Amino acid sequence: MRGTGRIFKRPNSSSWWIAYCHRGKEIRESAADAIKEAASKKRGKFSDEDARKAADRLLKKRLDEIGADSLGLKAFVGPQQDRILENELFGRAASRSEAPTGSEP
Numbered sequence: 522m523r524g525t526g527r528i529f530k531r532p533n534s535s536s537w538w539i540a541y542c543h544r545g546k547e548i549r550e551s552a553a554d555a556i557k558e559a560a561s562k563k564r565g566k567f568s569d570e571d572a573r574k575a576a577d578r579l580l581k582k583r584l585d586e587i588g589a590d591s592l593g594l595k596a597f598v599g600p601q602q603d604r605i606l607e608n609e610l611f612g613r614a615a616s617r618s619e620a621p622t623g624s625e626p
Contacts, residue, residue, distance in 0.1 A: 524542070524584075525584070526539060526540060526541035526542075526580045526583070526584055527539070527540050527541075527580075528552075528573060528576045528577055528580055536551055536552065536553045536556070537551075537552045537553075537556065537572055537573055537575075537576035538550065538551055538552060538576075539552050539576055539579055539580040539583065541580065541583055541584060541587065543587050543590075543597060543599065548583075548599055548600070550579075550583070550600045552572075552575060552576035552579050552580075555575050555576065555578065555579040556572045556575045556576065558575075559571065559572075559574075559575035559578075560572075560575075586598075
């Protein structure tokens with residue numbers, strides 16, 4: 522079925538990845554963070570099948586977000602826009618600490 526995305530493993534990789542399309546472009550995203558979160562919640566052994574299920578839940582979440590975007594309910598924020606880089610974070614903190622204080626013009 523078209524438009525459902527896919528779950529896959531890259532060659533020589535043990536991690537699951539997801540891929541889906543948004544506005545005509547394929548977006549690929551590692552499911553490693555979602556898998557780690559699911560593993561931390563589960564007690565006992567975390568199998569490869571459990572990891573695949575966690576990747577499947579992430580893919581469904583992304584497809585739901587894209588569906589909400591297409592309905593105009595909430596803008597889709599992809600994995601690249603969702604990420605805050607360390608230099609951006611510390612750059613903002615440094616610029617705030619260097620800002621003049623007091624009543625100087």
